Amino acid sequence: xxxxxxMRALKARLPGESFVYLGDTARLPYGTKSADTVxxxxxxxxxxxxxxxxxxxxxxxxxxxAAAVPALIATLAPLPVVGVIEPGxxxxxxxxxxxxxxxIATEGTVKGGAYVRAIQAxxxxxxxxxxxxxxxxxxxxxxxxxxxxxxxxxxxxxxxxLATMPRPRALVLGCTHFPVLKDTIAQVAGADVVLVxxxxxxxxxxxxxxxxxxxxxxxxxxxxxxxxxxxxGRFAHLGEIFLGEPIDPGAVTLVDL
Amino acid sequence: xxxxxxMRALKARLPGESFVYLGDTARLPYGTKSADTVxxxxxxxxxxxxxxxxxxxxxxxxxxxAAAVPALIATLAPLPVVGVIEPGxxxxxxxxxxxxxxxIATEGTVKGGAYVRAIQAxxxxxxxxxxxxxxxxxxxxxxxxxxxxxxxxxxxxxxxxLATMPRPRALVLGCTHFPVLKDTIAQVAGADVVLVxxxxxxxxxxxxxxxxxxxxxxxxxxxxxxxxxxxxGRFAHLGEIFLGEPIDPGAVTLVDL
Numbered sequence: 386x387x388x389x390x391x392m393r394a395l396k397a398r399l400p401g402e403s404f405v406y407l408g409d410t411a412r413l414p415y416g417t418k419s420a421d422t423v424x425x426x427x428x429x430x431x432x433x434x435x436x437x438x439x440x441x442x443x444x445x446x447x448x449x450x451a452a453a454v455p456a457l458i459a460t461l462a463p464l465p466v467v468g469v470i471e472p473g474x475x476x477x478x479x480x481x482x483x484x485x486x487x488x489i490a491t492e493g494t495v496k497g498g499a500y501v502r503a504i505q506a507x508x509x510x511x512x513x514x515x516x517x518x519x520x521x522x523x524x525x526x527x528x529x530x531x532x533x534x535x536x537x538x539x540x541x542x543x544x545x546x547l548a549t550m551p552r553p554r555a556l557v558l559g560c561t562h563f564p565v566l567k568d569t570i571a572q573v574a575g576a577d578v579v580l581v582x583x584x585x586x587x588x589x590x591x592x593x594x595x596x597x598x599x600x601x602x603x604x605x606x607x608x609x610x611x612x613x614x615x616x617x618g619r620f621a622h623l624g625e626i627f628l629g630e631p632i633d634p635g636a637v638t639l640v641d642l
Numbered sequence: 643x644x645x646x647x648x649m650r651a652l653k654a655r656l657p658g659e660s661f662v663y664l665g666d667t668a669r670l671p672y673g674t675k676s677a678d679t680v681x682x683x684x685x686x687x688x689x690x691x692x693x694x695x696x697x698x699x700x701x702x703x704x705x706x707x708a709a710a711v712p713a714l715i716a717t718l719a720p721l722p723v724v725g726v727i728e729p730g731x732x733x734x735x736x737x738x739x740x741x742x743x744x745x746i747a748t749e750g751t752v753k754g755g756a757y758v759r760a761i762q763a764x765x766x767x768x769x770x771x772x773x774x775x776x777x778x779x780x781x782x783x784x785x786x787x788x789x790x791x792x793x794x795x796x797x798x799x800x801x802x803x804l805a806t807m808p809r810p811r812a813l814v815l816g817c818t819h820f821p822v823l824k825d826t827i828a829q830v831a832g833a834d835v836v837l838v839x840x841x842x843x844x845x846x847x848x849x850x851x852x853x854x855x856x857x858x859x860x861x862x863x864x865x866x867x868x869x870x871x872x873x874x875g876r877f878a879h880l881g882e883i884f885l886g887e888p889i890d891p892g893a894v895t896l897v898d899l
Binding site (some may be wrong): 410411412417418422448519520522523524525526529533534537538541614616619 | 667668669675676678679749776778779781783784786790794795798808828872873876
């Protein structure tokens with residue numbers, strides 16, 4: 386579901402492009418699953434998308450980006466594959482070049498350490514602190530963007546993280562669900578911490594790749610198509626929270642991976 | 643994961659029995675999935691358990707019980723199959739024969755209406771009110787049994803439900819995750835509402851079936867074995883919250899369905 390926040394940023398930045406989106410609703414969430422299982426699921430999902438004649442694949446999930454991008458590149462070459470981790474890491478270093486950088490993500494992404502590696506690939510020795518925030522996923526899926534429950538959850542996760550010394554200067558929203566809670570997270574984090582939303586930076590990375598390979602369309606976009614592996618009606622209904630616009634249930638096709 | 647609350651009640655009531663437990667950790671949670679998908683997954687899980695020479699199958703998940711028990715009975719006959727819905731419904735009617743009865747459950751269980759049907763099969767015309775409580779699953783999995791976040795979430799879900807007139811006299815915990823939050827739920831519901839935990843009543847139903855079929859063992863239990871479809875280490879660690887005792891990671895086997 387959270388990948389729709391990435392698609393929202395892509396649609397805003399690339400208005401001439403056509404999108405086909407697959408939500409693996411039968412097997413979500415990926416955030417608590419092992420890297421092997423997530424990789425297997427991501428390869429299956431990409432095979433279904435390849436049948437739609439795509440020119441570039443965005444892995445619009447931090448957990449899948451952390452676990453599966455190398456396998457997807459190997460499987461799909463020469464198709465360009467863009468994950469959300471590297472763009473987020475680069476934006477975090479640009480926002481806080483002296484660090485430290487804080488990362489909030491799912492349990493799987495935190496444990497795998499992909500953001501730490503990606504940030505330190507750009508800025509060696511950069512101090513990185515991490516916190517898994519599993520409740521944020523449930524809050525976002527219930528549309529609880531603000532209010533006391535969201536605030537208390539944000540305080541629970543962020544206060545210890547931001548109390549590390551020296552105080553982090555950038556906070557990476559390392560799960561595609563978290564932009565839904567951005568206002569509450571910003572309020573609890575405080576004005577001196579820059580929030581890094583990898584949806585925006587991923588969209589910029591996709592634009593650059595399409596420009597460089599002369600594949601960028603500036604017009605002629607078709608309406609977005611959606612594939613879901615379970616409950617297409619629920620996908621359309623819940624998806625509006627993440628995409629920021631209504632999803633026509635008739636545009637959602639049930640697929641079996 | 644929540645099914646371990648049912649296993650806890652079974653172990654307490656049937657100390658002479660040996661248990662093999664399968665947690666479909668690769669595809670959890672079932673509560674937001676369609677009935678068709680849940681049925682397919684449940685049939686696959688039961689096939690893996692049948693290889694362990696079981697004498698009775700407990701479907702220790704409300705969503706799977708609501709969706710898949712008829713298919714499991716048809717597939718596994720003559721093996722006895724016990725879901726958690728009917729025992730919970732019977733206990734609710736016994737606790738509040740004049741009603742009304744309130745049910746809290748996952749989105750899937752509420753939408754399917756299985757508790758309403760099971761309660762009204764025992765007590766026709768019994769008024770039943772329902773509320774999906776998706777945050778409770780995340781709170782239980784994070785071990786947040788009490789404290790302000792759990793209390794606010796319980797107030798959010800229960801206050802409107804219990805404000806229906808006439809006031810419900812029994813509240814069914816219609817998801818196996820919810821017993822973890824029992825104290826907080828009881829405090830918000832108030833002393834005049836009887837909480838019905840289907841784990842206890844399911845264990846009593848299993849005992850009756852084993853007695854009636856002369857299959858009840860009063861001694862000779864082997865240590866419990868656990869199967870998980872993903873991340874057995876996480877299963878063992880998180881499972882302690884639900885089972886109420888440590889799970890030896892060495893007793894958890896990874897299986898592929």
